[in-house]
Amino acid sequence: MHAPTPRSAAPLIDIRDVTKIYRTGAAEVRALDGVSLTIRRGEFVAIMGQSGSGKSTLMNILGCLDRPTDGVYAVAGTDVASLTADELATLRRDTFGFVFQRYNLLSTMTAAENVELPAIYAGATRNERTERAKALLDRLGMGERAAHRPSELSGGQQQRVSIARALMNGADVILADEPTGALDTQSGAEVLKVLKDLNAEGHTVILITHDPAVADYADRTIQISDGRIVSDTSALAAASVAASDEGPTRRNTLAIQAEITEAVKMAFRSLRTxxxxxxxxxxxxxxxxxxxxxxxxxxxxxxxxxxxxxxxMGTNLLVVRPGAPGVRSSGDIATLVASDAEAILDVANVAAAIPSRSTSATLRYGNVDYRTQAEGTWPSLTSVRDWNVAEGGFFTEADINGYAPVIVLGQTVVDALFPDGSNPVGKYVLVGNIPFEVVGVMEAKGAAAFGRDQDDVAFVPLTTGFMRLFGQQFADSITVKVTDSDRVDETEEAIHTLLLARHKT
Known part of the structure; x- marks a missing residue:
């Protein structure tokens, strides 16, 4: 045990002209108003007051849970206002032990584990924590209940565990806020006797209460009302002594592995509970x-x-359609012709251009009819639209020049007209009443961006379509493939200018 400390030594707690003001908008509440207070080591002090008198606010400031609005608060000669947040937390952890009216024990932990908890944050090893928790619980008559959870303990037993937890880090000061408020008379008396015994061993005990009978256990009683100390009475006391209990070895930080281990254990304990x-x-x-x-x-x-x-659908494409901006067409517009595509080929950055015209047509093979889109175009369609032939071949320039009645079928048309899976190349299908020789079958393309089946089509030479199917000599559109997609706007403008010049509209 430490040597006795003379009463003339510096006080453990020294408060000078402390004020605490709470502001809510324009309203101002003075919870404490110019409070001055000195508490020496080894004292047992009761702070009494009715609800709203400021005693809980004073306790929060004494325990470094809150800071005063004005005034000076020193603990063992150290001005609390000069401490950083981490330094304040260390002072609170190592100097003060808290005992609450409602115990504040963690329901998922045993009594021993609740007691050990403060030492975890103090960096104590597992063996140190376990041994010290057992010793404290034995000391407070709770050794046989160490493995029980709070729900299995009476109120008095839970408060004893709370006191053991307050002592875990060897606190010099025990701050007890209405420790008997939730207990029956007998359990309350037992808890107060424990606090009295701890004070006799050298601990400074500060008891917050409104009950005069509880305050009688203290050697000194301070009355507080409306945020001011109205009386401070004390019995004659012998020279005080410092508490002999220094707690486990404190470390500034936990080892990373130990910290992770404790966190994982607590997490799994909570999950299991x-x-x-x-x-x-x-x-x-x-x-x-x-x-x-x-x-x-x-x-x-x-x-x-x-x-x-x-x-x-093909990459780097521009599609030219007849008509004027903002004008809805009411039928065929006879402006685009095949020679426009030939002229577009001379525009810079144009790799290829193909005119096309389509119409709905019924194709027949044997006794099977199928309605699809017949599209007249040029042989370069395969390169412009990046669409290869799966079987046979595509029609040629010779077919264009000779108005050849040849046709290339999309995969959907093939499946409809030749359900037996036979090869259609070399066979003849009727388009309307005109026989066309199947010279090729396109690779399957699938659906377009808006769900249209791209394979539901049949291609014929544009010249053949003009003469035999469409009855007109103009195109629906011209598809242009550009070389450099970064220059597509420039190319579009050049084509637009060209066509305006050619058609004068």
Missing amino acids: NIFRTALTLLGVVIGVAAVVVMLAIGDGSKANIMSSMQS
Whole structure:
């Protein structure tokens, strides 16, 4: 035990002209108003007052849980206002032990584990914590209940565990806020006797109460009202002594491995204690993660599908259609002709250009009829639209020049006219009543960006279509493939200017 400390020594707690003001908008409440107070080591002090008198505010300031608005507060000669947040936390951890009216024990931990908790944050080793918690619980008559959880303890027993927890780090000062408020008379008397015994061993005890019978256990009683100390009475006391209990060895920080281990243990203990809640939480997490994964997959799939559809239409393309901006067409517009495509080929940055015209037509093979789009175009369609022939070949310039009755079928048309899977190349199909020889079958393209089946088509030479199918000598559109996509706007403007010059409109 430490040597006795003379009463003339510097006080453990020294408060000078402390004021605490709470502001809510324009309203101002003075919880403490010019309070001065000195408490020496080894004193047992009761602070009494009715509800709203300021005693709880004073306790919060004494325990370094709050800072005063004005005034000076020193602990063992150290001005609390000069401390950083970390230094203040260390002072609070090592100097003060708190005992609350409602115990504030963690329901998922045993009594021993609750007592050990402050030492975890002080950096004590596991063996130190375990041994000290056992010793404190034995000392307070709770050794046989160390493995019980708070729900298995009476109110008095829980308060004894709370006191043991307050002593875990060897606190010099025990701050007890209405420690008997939730206890019956007998349990309350037992708790007060424990506090009296601890004071006799050298601990400074500060008791917050409104009950005069509880305050009688103290050697000194301070009355507070409306934020001011109205009386301060004390019995004659012998020279005080410092508490002999220094607590476990304190370390500034825990080892990383020990810190992780403690965190994991506490986490698993909490999960194990609330199995149903844990299961529901995990289910929610799984559903949430699964939903995110599914949404990302759908988004990526949609993006890939759109990109694939766009690529299937051909890359670096401009489509020229007849008409004027803002004017809705009311039928065929006889402006675009095949020679416009030939003129566009001379525009800078144009790699290829193909005119096309289409119409709905019924194709027949044997006794099978199928209605599809018959499209007249040029042989360079395969390169412009990046669309290869799967079987046979595409028609040629000779077919264009000779008005040849040849046709290249899309895969959907092939499936409809030749359900037996036979090769259509070399066979004849009727378009209307005109026989066309099948010279090729296109590779399957699939659906376009807006769902149109690109394989539901039949290609014929443009000249043949003009003469035998369409009855007109102009094109629906001209598809232009550019060399450099970065210059597409420039190319578009050049084509626009060219066509205006050619058609004078």
